[in-house]
Amino acid sequence: MTGLAVAARVGDAPPxxxxxxxxxxxGWRRLWLAAIAVLGLLLPFMVNGYWLATAVFVLIxxxxxxxxxxxxxxxxxxxxxxxxxxxxxxYTGGVLGGxxxxxxxxxxxxxxxxxxxxxxxxxxxxLRLRGLYLAIVTIGLxxxxxxxxxxxxxxxxxxxxxxxxxxxxxxxxxxxGAHVGGLFLNRDGLYYYLALVxxxxxxxxxSNVGHSRPGRAMSAVRDRELAAAxxxxxxxxxxxxxxxxSSMLAGLSxxxxxxxxxxxxxxxxxxxxxxxxxxxxxxxxxxxxxxxVLGAAVVVxxxxxxxxxxxxxxxxxxxxxxxxVLTVSDASAIAYGVFLIVFLLVEPRGIVGLGRRFASLGSWxxxxxxxxxxxxxxxx
Amino acid sequence: MTTFAQLxxxxxxxxxxxxLVALGFTVVFRATRVINFAQGEMLAFxxxxxxxxxxxxGLPFWLALVVGAGVTAGIGLAFQALVLRFALxxxxxxxxxxxxxxxxxxxxxxxxxxxxxxxxxxxxxxASALHAAGLVLNWVQxxxxxxxxxxxxxxxxxxxxxxxxxxxxxAADEEAALAVGIPLRRVFAVAWALAGLVACIGxxxxxxxxxxxxxxxxxxxxxxxxAIILGGIDSTTGAVLGGFLIxxxxxxxxxxxxxxxxxxxxxxxxAAPYVVMILVLLVRPYGLFGSRPAERL
Amino acid sequence: MNALEVRELSLRFGAVAALDGVxxxxxxxxxxxxxxxxxxxxxxxxxxxxxxxxxSSGTVRYxxxxxxAFRAHELAGAGMARTFQNLxxxxxxxxxxxxxxxxxxxxxxxxxxxxxxxxAARREEAANRRAAxxxxxxxxxxxxxxxxxxxxPYGMQKRVEIARALAMEPRLLLLDEPVAGMSRGERGxxxxxxxxxxxxxDTTVLLVEHDMGVVMGLADRVLVLDFGRVIxxxxxxxxxxxxxxxxxxxxxPLP
Numbered sequence: 001m002t003g004l005a006v007a008a009r010v011g012d013a014p015p016x017x018x019x020x021x022x023x024x025x026x027g028w029r030r031l032w033l034a035a036i037a038v039l040g041l042l043l044p045f046m047v048n049g050y051w052l053a054t055a056v057f058v059l060i061x062x063x064x065x066x067x068x069x070x071x072x073x074x075x076x077x078x079x080x081x082x083x084x085x086x087x088x089x090x091y092t093g094g095v096l097g098g099x100x101x102x103x104x105x106x107x108x109x110x111x112x113x114x115x116x117x118x119x120x121x122x123x124x125x126x127l128r129l130r131g132l133y134l135a136i137v138t139i140g141l142x143x144x145x146x147x148x149x150x151x152x153x154x155x156x157x158x159x160x161x162x163x164x165x166x167x168x169x170x171x172x173x174x175x176x177g178a179h180v181g182g183l184f185l186n187r188d189g190l191y192y193y194l195a196l197v198x199x200x201x202x203x204x205x206x207s208n209v210g211h212s213r214p215g216r217a218m219s220a221v222r223d224r225e226l227a228a229a230x231x232x233x234x235x236x237x238x239x240x241x242x243x244x245x246s247s248m249l250a251g252l253s254x255x256x257x258x259x260x261x262x263x264x265x266x267x268x269x270x271x272x273x274x275x276x277x278x279x280x281x282x283x284x285x286x287x288x289x290x291x292x293v294l295g296a297a298v299v300v301x302x303x304x305x306x307x308x309x310x311x312x313x314x315x316x317x318x319x320x321x322x323x324x325v326l327t328v329s330d331a332s333a334i335a336y337g338v339f340l341i342v343f344l345l346v347e348p349r350g351i352v353g354l355g356r357r358f359a360s361l362g363s364w365x366x367x368x369x370x371x372x373x374x375x376x377x378x379x380x
Numbered sequence: 381m382t383t384f385a386q387l388x389x390x391x392x393x394x395x396x397x398x399x400l401v402a403l404g405f406t407v408v409f410r411a412t413r414v415i416n417f418a419q420g421e422m423l424a425f426x427x428x429x430x431x432x433x434x435x436x437x438g439l440p441f442w443l444a445l446v447v448g449a450g451v452t453a454g455i456g457l458a459f460q461a462l463v464l465r466f467a468l469x470x471x472x473x474x475x476x477x478x479x480x481x482x483x484x485x486x487x488x489x490x491x492x493x494x495x496x497x498x499x500x501x502x503x504x505x506x507a508s509a510l511h512a513a514g515l516v517l518n519w520v521q522x523x524x525x526x527x528x529x530x531x532x533x534x535x536x537x538x539x540x541x542x543x544x545x546x547x548x549x550x551a552a553d554e555e556a557a558l559a560v561g562i563p564l565r566r567v568f569a570v571a572w573a574l575a576g577l578v579a580c581i582g583x584x585x586x587x588x589x590x591x592x593x594x595x596x597x598x599x600x601x602x603x604x605x606x607a608i609i610l611g612g613i614d615s616t617t618g619a620v621l622g623g624f625l626i627x628x629x630x631x632x633x634x635x636x637x638x639x640x641x642x643x644x645x646x647x648x649x650x651a652a653p654y655v656v657m658i659l660v661l662l663v664r665p666y667g668l669f670g671s672r673p674a675e676r677l
Numbered sequence: 678m679n680a681l682e683v684r685e686l687s688l689r690f691g692a693v694a695a696l697d698g699v700x701x702x703x704x705x706x707x708x709x710x711x712x713x714x715x716x717x718x719x720x721x722x723x724x725x726x727x728x729x730x731x732x733s734s735g736t737v738r739y740x741x742x743x744x745x746a747f748r749a750h751e752l753a754g755a756g757m758a759r760t761f762q763n764l765x766x767x768x769x770x771x772x773x774x775x776x777x778x779x780x781x782x783x784x785x786x787x788x789x790x791x792x793x794x795x796x797a798a799r800r801e802e803a804a805n806r807r808a809a810x811x812x813x814x815x816x817x818x819x820x821x822x823x824x825x826x827x828x829x830p831y832g833m834q835k836r837v838e839i840a841r842a843l844a845m846e847p848r849l850l851l852l853d854e855p856v857a858g859m860s861r862g863e864r865g866x867x868x869x870x871x872x873x874x875x876x877x878x879d880t881t882v883l884l885v886e887h888d889m890g891v892v893m894g895l896a897d898r899v900l901v902l903d904f905g906r907v908i909x910x911x912x913x914x915x916x917x918x919x920x921x922x923x924x925x926x927x928x929x930p931l932p
Contacts (some may be wrong), residue, residue: 078473125658128665131472132415132613136605137661140654144603151645205792212791213777213784214801220767220778227765230727232753232782232845241788271602275480282477287769330488337484344474344481345466 010020040196044189051166054304058297059195060256063202065280067249070170070206072278073286074215075242076222077126080274081138082250087269089115089251090164090258097165097259104167104174107318108255115251116244123243127236133161142271149266164258167194191260198256199293202249207289209245210362216285220243272333279336283343294351298339303332386515387635388628393521395627396528400582401533401604402611402619404575409613411547411571414464419579420601421486424581426452426493427597435499449580456576457569464572465565468554487598496613501645524585524594531578534618539616547571603630603650606657612667622668680705680849680881681726686735688721688905695721697905703849703883708875710884710892713902714926719885720762723853726883727759728752740848753782756848760838760855768827772818773839775826776809779841788888799893803823812844813837816870832863839870849881850874856888864891871895893917899927 044052068082089111097107122141126134149156156162166175177186209215217238220228229235258264276299284295306328347353401419408416430448433439459482467474510517538544550557550567558564586600607626611618634649681703688696696718703709711719724730728749737744747755766775784805790798811821816836821829826837835855842850856864868891875882884890893913901909901916903925909916916919
């Protein structure tokens with residue numbers, strides 16, 4: 001490299017990793033993050049039980065959505081098989097935590113590991129299959145998975161389903177709640193903080209990966225696979241890595257979800273569930289860290305919201321359907337479909353993309369005012 | 381041997397439905413390069429609509445079928461004109477998701493519109509059957525095979541026609557097609573309308589097999605995926621052959637698996653088509669008859 | 678040792694021969710240009726050397742090794758880098774990230790090191806960022822390093838692509854029409870860039886180009902292809918004077 005270094009112009013300093021693009025101001029970002037962190041920590045004390053439970057579901061789903069985003073948003077592999085890995089995680093938790101009574105410190109990571117291993121086995125099928133074919137094979141994965149789940153009662157309790165364990169860390173049992181400092185946290189509150197910590201960790205981790213070598217390889221494979229190969233990117237390894245990471249997060253999410261829900265049936269790990277996660281990443285914003293979180297908030301939050309207000313909306317009914325009545329779940333599903341279509345057509349970068357549009361609009365105003373003040377300053 | 385023949389007949393009848401569904405997929409794909417993941421729900425919607433027209437609307441079956449097929453064709457057309465038109469040139473993923481969005485909407489629109497209770501599909505044959513050669517041949521099954529054959533022959537002629545050629549040209553190269561004056565929008569619209577039409581017909585017959593129509597009927601199309609994959613997405617012949625093959629696999633598995641391969645679990649016949657599909661894809665990543673798309677560097 | 682020794686290379690698609698019995702040598706460190714009318718087989722040659730397209734017959738030795746034993750993604754590690762006629766850039770990524778993808782094969786950080794930001798991974802990342810930065814500076818694209826490549830003007834994109842190839846620290850650099858679609862001034866700048874590269878490093882450069890001025894000014898030797906066959910090979914002066922070359926480009930004069 002010395003030849004190039006000599007030939008390079010003197011005085012060009014390489015930017016450090018933390019250099020942000022011109023239109024972002026570090027101060028604002030830190031402030032936003034701090035505000036969100038405070039809000040996140042205080043939420044359980046600010047909302048009632050209904051919304052707290054909803055928030056827990058949102059956080060748990062966000063972990064799974066983050067995983068799907070790694071595979072589909074960052075690496076470009078269309079997967080409708082996420083439900084399978086969610087279920088695998090849930091049942092791993094069920095077997096290790098429920099049947100064998102192990103501590104959550106074991107079955108929670110184990111759920112991630114087992115799902116990750118399954119992802120590593122499925123991954124190689126993506127190597128030879130493109131786009132649509134891969135999507136269809138992942139649908140097959142969901143069906144085969146459901147078949148296995150229904151038939152292997154040891155795992156799933158058979159078609160009737162089974163109860164999944166509540167996390168227990170030594171003497172701390174989520175079912176009974178705990179005293180932390182001077183505060184009492186009930187079951188939902190404990191789940192909330194557990195999910196919050198795990199989600200935050202997952203977000204940091206995925207962000208790190210995205211900004212470094214594996215993340216770049218994933219983007220390259222997504223954008224132009226052949227060119228990536230010619231540049232020396234190990235495409236096969238990148239794809240399998242994406243599957244493994246994606247499945248690990250799905251397994252983690254599935255285990256927490258099943259545990260929080262309390263009772264799961266094998267038929268719930270279906271194609272509709274997979275599609276809901278796709279809606280999350282599309283609506284939230286793919287290949288971003290906050291996108292999947294926002295998307296999870298929308299997808300999980302919408303039915304909760306509708307359920308809450310269904311009393312005052314005349315055309316919405318609660319409960320199961322008989323005839324000609326629009327239920328909350330149907331209305332939500334229709335909404336998901338509409339969101340999916342609208343976002344894909346209008347703002348493919350999701351809510352995060354919308355946010356960036358507004359932000360750049362704001363900074364455009366700011367910079368034009370600045371330029372009017374400081375004459376003659378020529379920037380790129 | 382009778383059991384085998386019986387199962388085979390059932391398989392061919394089921395396969396004819398899959399072939400119709402596969403045809404719907406292929407028509408759209410060959411014209412527009414789009415895989416319509418909503419095909420199953422279009423099928424369900426059409427079936428429910430037809431059933432409702434017969435049971436609640438009192439229409440004669442054939443009329444209800446015509447109206448139902450027309451409406452479903454209209455849905456396909458509308459989706460193409462209002463949504464897909466704006467997604468031209470977008471990556472595969474986007475288009476797949478758009479069709480999934482349609483699927484979600486259709487699936488969830490059925491219960492509010494038609495109710496979700498299982499009901500008869502409105503066909504005039506019910507459980508009546510023809511007894512021949514020691515076999516029981518349900519009229520529904522017979523008619524589904526006949527209808528499928530008629531539709532396939534019609535499609536074959538259509539493909540050979542001027543318009544069919546236009547469709548193939550549009551799929552091969554949109555710009556070139558435009559340059560020679562092929563009305564792309566009309567071509568795409570027709571393709572989607574045909575898909576809707578075929579979906580409705582398929583849906584009505586599919587529901588005739590267990591003789592009840594319930595919301596899970598849309599899953600049939602999901603079982604048709606292995607059919608088109610086996611045959612190769614861009615090959616009509618392949619799709620149809622794949623459809624019959626999958627139908628046969630399913631019925632034969634349902635018939636024999638509990639006896640001989642019971643360790644594979646209950647209702648393995650539901651997962652069997654996908655297992656077969658995955659095995660085939662491992663060997664031939666583009667299906668039995670499909671072709672590798674060219675990638676320009 | 679020669680950088681490349683190509684013998685009787687042929688690429689056939691049915692009855693059509695994109696390349697027919699092509700043979701030539703490229704000495705280490707030289708700047709070797711491949712020219713010829715459109716359809717002469719130049720990009721096919723590159724795709725073949727990049728092991729994207731399989732050949733029909735022939736042999737290629739790359740620094741003494743059998744090139745055909747390599748698979749496409751192994752070439753980067755063996756010191757071969759190339760640019761693409763239609764730009765092989767990853768549009769949503771920044772220029773810096775694009776260049777860094779080129780260095781992926783030489784880096785080791787994986788999910789664990791990168792995800793947890795372990796010290797070894799961070800050191801490796803910093804070192805490679807510096808190298809990528811230097812490559813961008815060399816081609817004059819330092820100022821746009823943090824911009825998404827899709828938002829850059831065409832000329833700048835081409836520079837970034839060259840920077841990416843350079844950052845791979847190649848022994849053999851394949852440049853596929855580096856000045857195509859550029860204005861006159863830009864052509865001069867890119868040509869000067871390539872010339873500087875040739876003068877200051879010992880990288881062997883294989884250049885496909887249509888612009889005669891650029892080629893003749895830069896190349897040590899030139900290979901002329903027409904309809905997949907070699908019709909001349911020599912110094913720029915020799916090739917320009919060759920009657921066959923003139924005929925291939927301009928056709929035979931009328932009697």
